[in-house]
Amino acid sequence: MLVPVPRGPLSGWLAARLLVHDDVATAPPSPAVTAHHVDALHGDDLQLALWMCYELHYQGFDDAAADLEWVTDVLTFRAELERVFVDALRAEVGPIDVRPREIPTRLFEVTSDDSGRSLSNHLQRRADRAAFAEFVMHRSVYHLKEADPHTFAIPRLRGAAKAAMIEIQADEYGGGRVERMHSTLFARLMDSLRLSTAYGEYVDCAPGITLATSNLMSMFGLHRRWRGAAAGHLAAIEMTSSLPNRRYGQGLRRLGGDDLACAFYDEHVEADAVHEQIAAHDLCGTLALDQPEVAEDIVFGAAACMRLEQLFADHLLDAWSAQRSSLLPAARRAA
Incomplete structure (x- = not known):
């Protein structure tokens, strides 16, 4: 994967920093100043810059030096992006007050809110094959590395919580069988839709809100300070996964998908029904x-996950309702 095409001053500075392999002449622009003029959660430039920072800790970029993962100026720049991101998330989620013993109950409350528009219902009943393929392109930003962001949190946990997260993650990695890894199953789904399975292939056409859903779990997983939020985020995914994935599978079969193509969704229907209880009780x-000091962070992680997922769903549904693509226009991603 190559360094993505920049979308503004933030990702532009970072792209130059990564490609030059040396200090660039100018200081990075201020993410805080940028956030005054754009919606930080939807902002293409800000979220792409943050995604690029995080990707250095995953597969990296073929045209960037491997040792840039830990350079001071990039990490300082990333920290400023993260502050803007967290401020925007807190504004969306609002204040949180919870007692440690209330965590499982609160998680079920947070994840049971179904007042927003349902993306899974649309894909199950009404979406055409082109729209379904777009949805899969969006999701490839995360699903081709599924489980990796949360796995970063494992060494930050201890005792029973650590064991519970490992139990969940082991299933995500197919129990050690590469053909059962969820990322492998997703690549098979993409192939059935005649989409490229190359890692990072669709990042250049992913809008800011899509990148934000991926950035959220990377930020939580990469910081010990956010270990509680990482657990809450994982719990929110596991507790809200079974029904939507059943609908996705039904929608794909309606459009001609066979059992092999739908295996990714079928796997989540079964596995996440079990993971729900493990995540809510044994993990969180x-x-x-x-560690009572992380109780509010657990709820914050879950609530932030749910809010971004609704914003993501709204973005796709608004675009399709207006009969336009939910991806970035080709002109925006042309070099």
Whole structure:
């Protein structure tokens, strides 16, 4: 994967920094100043810059030096982006007050809110094959490395909470069988839709809100300070996954998908029904009792996940309602 095409001053500075392999002449622009003029959660430039920073800790870029993962100026720049991101998330989620023993109950409350528009219902019943393929292109930003962001949090946990997260993650990695890894199943789904399975292939056409859903879990996983939020985020995914994935599978079959293509969705219907209880009680409930100081972070992680997922759904549904693509226009991603 190559360094993405910049979308503004923030990603432009970072792209230059990564490609030059040396200090660039100018200081990076201020993410805080940029955030005054754009919606930080939807901002293409800000979210792409943050995604590029995080990608240095995953597969990296073929045209950037491997040792840039830990250079001071990039990490300082990333920290400023993260502050803007967290401020925007807190404004969306609002204040949180919870007692450690209430964590499982609160998680079920946070994840049971179905007042927003349903993307899974649309894909199940009404979306055409082109729209379904667009949805899969969006999701490839995360699903081709599924489980990796949350796995960063494992060494930051201890005891029963750590064991619970490992139990969940082991299933995500197919129990050690590459053909059962969820990322492998997703690549097979993409192939059935005649989409490229190359890692990072569709980042250049992914809008800011799509990148934000991926950036959220990377930020939580890469910071010990956010270990509680990482657990809450994982719990929110596991607790809200079974029904939507059942609908996605039904929608794909309606459009001609066979069992091989739908295996990714079928796997999540079964696995996440089990993971729901493990995540709420064994992971998050135990973590909150063991480390009460992260209780509010657990709920914040879950609530932030749910809010970004609704904003993502709204973006796709608004675009399709207006009979336009939910991806960035080709002119925006042309070099």
